[in-house]
Amino acid sequence: CHHCKSRSASAPTDTSKIHYEKFWLYRHCSSVQQRDRQAQKAGQLFSGLLAMNVVFLGSAFISSMIFNQVAITLADVWILLSILKVLCLFWIIYYLLGTSRQPHAVLYRDSHAGAIWIRGSVLLFGMCSILLNVFHIGYSTILIHCKSRVEIVFPSIGILFICTQAYFLWHHSKDCIQVQHNFTRCGLMLTIATNLLLWLLAVTNDTLHVEIESQLREVEQRFAGKAPSSHPHWCNETTLCTCPNTTICKVFQKGYILLYPFNTEYCLVCCSVLYVMWKNVGRRISHHHIPHTKPKFKLQGVVIGPLLGTVAVVIGACVFMMYQIQATSLAPSRQVFVIYYSYYIVLLPLMSVGAVIGTIIHALEKKELDTLKNPTRSLDVVLLMGAALGQIGMSYFSIVALVATDPRDLLNSLILFYSILLIFQNITQNVFVIDGLHRRRVTPPGKEEDTKEQNHEAYSQRRVSVLELGQEIRKASLSYIYTYSHLSWKRRVLREISFFLVLCNIILWIMPTFGAHPVFENGMERSFYGYSTWFVIVNFGLPLGVFYRMHSVGGLLEVYVTA
Numbered sequence: 154c155h156h157c158k159s160r161s162a163s164a165p166t167d168t169s170k171i172h173y174e175k176f177w178l179y180r181h182c183s184s185v186q187q188r189d190r191q192a193q194k195a196g197q198l199f200s201g202l203l204a205m206n207v208v209f210l211g212s213a214f215i216s217s218m219i220f221n222q223v224a225i226t227l228a229d230v231w232i233l234l235s236i237l238k239v240l241c242l243f244w245i246i247y248y249l250l251g252t253s254r255q256p257h258a259v260l261y262r263d264s265h266a267g268a269i270w271i272r273g274s275v276l277l278f279g280m281c282s283i284l285l286n287v288f289h290i291g292y293s294t295i296l297i298h299c300k301s302r303v304e305i306v307f308p309s310i311g312i313l314f315i316c317t318q319a320y321f322l323w324h325h326s327k328d329c330i331q332v333q334h335n336f337t338r339c340g341l342m343l344t345i346a347t348n349l350l351l352w353l354l355a356v357t358n359d360t361l362h363v364e365i366e367s368q369l370r371e372v373e374q375r376f377a378g379k380a381p382s383s384h385p386h387w388c389n390e391t392t393l394c395t396c397p398n399t400t401i402c403k404v405f406q407k408g409y410i411l412l413y414p415f416n417t418e419y420c421l422v423c424c425s426v427l428y429v430m431w432k433n434v435g436r437r438i439s440h441h442h443i444p445h446t447k448p449k450f451k452l453q454g455v456v457i458g459p460l461l462g463t464v465a466v467v468i469g470a471c472v473f474m475m476y477q478i479q480a481t482s483l484a485p486s487r488q489v490f491v492i493y494y495s496y497y498i499v500l501l502p503l504m505s506v507g508a509v510i511g512t513i514i515h516a517l518e519k520k521e522l523d524t525l526k527n528p529t530r531s532l533d534v535v536l537l538m539g540a541a542l543g544q545i546g547m548s549y550f551s552i553v554a555l556v557a558t559d560p561r562d563l564l565n566s567l568i569l570f571y572s573i574l575l576i577f578q579n580i581t582q583n584v585f586v587i588d589g590l591h592r593r594r595v596t597p598p599g600k601e602e603d604t605k606e607q608n609h610e611a612y613s614q615r616r617v618s619v620l621e622l623g624q625e626i627r628k629a630s631l632s633y634i635y636t637y638s639h640l641s642w643k644r645r646v647l648r649e650i651s652f653f654l655v656l657c658n659i660i661l662w663i664m665p666t667f668g669a670h671p672v673f674e675n676g677m678e679r680s681f682y683g684y685s686t687w688f689v690i691v692n693f694g695l696p697l698g699v700f701y702r703m704h705s706v707g708g709l710l711e712v713y714v715t716a
Contacts, residue, residue: 204342211350244340267326281415292405352420417696458649462656469660494567501574508581543697548572554681589712651713662702
């Protein structure tokens, strides 16, 4: 029902259109509302149990592949994930063509869910993941004589899954579905579990990376005049299936390595959006809980924040390009690593100081906390705390490795300071953003009265002359400008800090996303922990770190607007 789908969430809804939930365990409840609440909890419990069992089954397959590659192979894991993808595809298509088109299916839409930046990131990472699968198909097709056909079928299904899921999330991320509650919850949880397993496989599966590493070692040993028999066991297995010396094969290899982190990002972003949809199933939003006017992004009254942030972005872009030029032509020199980490050591303390000052201003302000139930904001807090664990965890691993080896070396000292500052910056920024998200938006003086008067006029259909209306607007505007310039220095400082942190997080998101991975390429932690172990640590922490920066930008923009 397109009419129902396009209805505003703030419009009052006829109670006769509401589909109250039912569950056979609570069919004898005295009131309809109580039965609805108990049925909602039961539906969430059973769908959560479904997702838990699917995740445990997939985790067992992936763990068995890692520890016992004879009994469970990578192809077996791909077959399991392909089955899950097909099931998710069937459910998404059913939702698009069936569930969402039923009468009164979408009476409410969550205005906080599915922000444009997060839906845009779903499209961006989805396109990169599609390219990754295309490169995977091309690479496997060239080596079809020694590759399994599953290596072509799995990414092909993946492309279809990514396209369908991205379309579904772009158009329906705000839905508060009111029909087929339990079936929808189970479908959403199955899709979340599938994305989590795809993320887990991407973190732990280093097959292609090992192949490329073994080929590089083979070339090095040929130049050194050594026999290939000194290769590790995993190298001997992969040398039989080497990439021919053609440009197209090298392009597929480089493209796969470059786009690999985007796939993990895509899975994480999709999980967050799907979780909000799952929480919104059966949710009924009161019209007075929805703001009549959405706060708009304006660059009014901020100068220092954008200026400092632009300087940080320009310098960061120069450091990033310098690093990438050396990384693509030859092995990065020690000097480039020193410049890269020095940039971070200068920027991270500035960000930390800004976040601490912002938190102190929040404490001094007499703003009330927003205690209304908001699944999107609750998820934002959990994601900020959870995603920060990626960078914090990698930093602690680096600290242990550096202290145990040679912390007095210049580069090692820089990496050590970088790791410590990164931990502190993540913590201070999280406190600032989370506190800001829970502050109520302050309505400028004159604005609230003007809004009430306009609403009264709209309902009573009273005619007001253009001159009279212009005088009222001018009066409210002058009141707002006077208040802004004389009384709101705290809010001005908050906007400056928020905008500075937005630009800093954008450049810190761009640098690791588009190829700068010195944490893996400097070789220090890799030699300390071993290739495979450090590969898993980096592929677990790095995507979470990129996701943290991206999610912080959204949270900081919210703090900026509400300030």
